[in-house]
Amino acid sequence: MDGFERLDSPAEEILVAAVTGTLYGVGMGPGDPELLTVKAQRILQCAPVLVHFCKRGRRGNARTIADAILRDPAREMALAYPYTTEIHPEHPDYVAALAGFYDDAAGQLADHLGAGRDVAILSEGDPFFYGSFMHLWRRLKDRFPVEVVPGVTGMSGCWTRAGTPITWGDDVLTVLPATLPLAALTERLRVTDAAVVMKLGRHLPKVRAALAAAGVLERAIYVERGTMAGERVVMLADKADDDAPYFSMVLLPGEGRRP
Numbered sequence: 001m002d003g004f005e006r007l008d009s010p011a012e013e014i015l016v017a018a019v020t021g022t023l024y025g026v027g028m029g030p031g032d033p034e035l036l037t038v039k040a041q042r043i044l045q046c047a048p049v050l051v052h053f054c055k056r057g058r059r060g061n062a063r064t065i066a067d068a069i070l071r072d073p074a075r076e077m078a079l080a081y082p083y084t085t086e087i088h089p090e091h092p093d094y095v096a097a098l099a100g101f102y103d104d105a106a107g108q109l110a111d112h113l114g115a116g117r118d119v120a121i122l123s124e125g126d127p128f129f130y131g132s133f134m135h136l137w138r139r140l141k142d143r144f145p146v147e148v149v150p151g152v153t154g155m156s157g158c159w160t161r162a163g164t165p166i167t168w169g170d171d172v173l174t175v176l177p178a179t180l181p182l183a184a185l186t187e188r189l190r191v192t193d194a195a196v197v198m199k200l201g202r203h204l205p206k207v208r209a210a211l212a213a214a215g216v217l218e219r220a221i222y223v224e225r226g227t228m229a230g231e232r233v234v235m236l237a238d239k240a241d242d243d244a245p246y247f248s249m250v251l252l253p254g255e256g257r258r259p
């Protein structure tokens with residue numbers, strides 16, 4: 001799509017600049033603002049509408065990363081989740097509330113885009129990797145031009161801060177959400193060479209049990225808020241409690257071929 005509509009006229013084809021804005025999904029990286037891409041910074045400086053997700057009453061990690069760049073709150077729109085941990089994600093009330101929340105947000109963004117204003121959605125890490133951006137992208141992509149700017153993922157930031165390569169040689173890397181049941185986590189951990197377990201929060205005791213059952217607990221590294229303020233890196237076996245924020249993960253580095 002080149003941003004122009006072609007109209008046929010008897011004399012010539014007239015190019016008319018399309019009036020719609022572009023929807024940008026902007027990867028913000030894992031936390032450290034120096035890990036923002038040059039492209040992300042340019043779009044943050046120029047876009048007339050800047051959107052970020054957050055938990056009610058909180059600032060939002062994606063928005064916090066932009067602190068060094070954003071100085072104009074008039075351009076900003078916060079989208080606060082109706083629920084995160086208050087009800088189970090498979091409960092019909094959660095599903096209905098989230099669907100309504102995304103529909104409503106997509107409607108608001110469509111108004112801006114339809115009026116010709118570009119909209120940039122700030123996405124922690126990479127927008128297409130478990131990102132909320134995807135739920136708005138799905139609702140808007142067939143009506144408006146879209147550009148996605150990849151970001152350094154949270155897991156990449158975390159294994160870098162842990163000072164460990166994650167895969168060698170033929171290692172297979174498995175990415176697991178900690179929200180899976182214990183049996184599923186254990187089964188996947190048994191067969192993989194390397195793993196990243198995301199979305200820890202209150203699921204850490206279950207993840208610890210799965211790692212132990214798969215016989216790999218001793219190799220597991222716990223990383224909290226990698227590259228962000230308040231970062232913590234520790235071997236999981238040395239972590240005495242099971243308290244973990246949502247923005248934490250467990251890394252299981254591979255031990256593959258090293259000539």
Ligand SMILES: C[C@@]1(CC(=O)O)C2=NC(=C\c3[nH]c(c(CCC(=O)O)c3CC(=O)O)Cc3[nH]c(c(CC(=O)O)c3CCC(=O)O)/C=C3\N/C(=C\2)[C@@H](CCC(=O)O)[C@]3(C)CC(=O)O)/[C@H]1CCC(=O)O
Pocket residue numbers: 053054055058059060061062063081084085089098123124130131132133135177179199201202203245246247
């Ligand atoms: C329900 C649950 C299940 C699950 O994770 O599967 C879930 N979020 C949970 C917890 C939680 N979420 C957040 C916090 C506060 C964090 C803080 O402020 O520190 C907490 C923890 C807390 O409230 O304590 C905020 C948050 N969440 C997302 C973003 C935006 C982003 O990252 O793009 C931000 C703002 C981040 C920021 O600040 O930038 C994104 C997503 N969260 C989703 C689901 C997916 C939507 C699913 C749907 O549409 O149905 C989606 C799109 C992607 C995905 O995760 O797949 C899980 C409960 C697990 C449990 O305990 O059982």
Ligand SMILES: C[S@@+](CC[C@H](N)C(=O)[O-])C[C@H]1O[C@@H](n2cnc3c(N)ncnc32)[C@H](O)[C@@H]1O
Pocket residue numbers: 030031123124125126127128129130131132152153154155157158197198199200223224225226227228246247248249
């Ligand atoms: C909704 S997913 C978003 C992932 C993000 N789009 C990415 O590319 O990394 C949220 C999960 O990512 C992980 N995460 C993202 N950034 C992180 C960081 N800087 N430190 C620790 N965990 C992080 C956590 O496991 C968290 O539960």
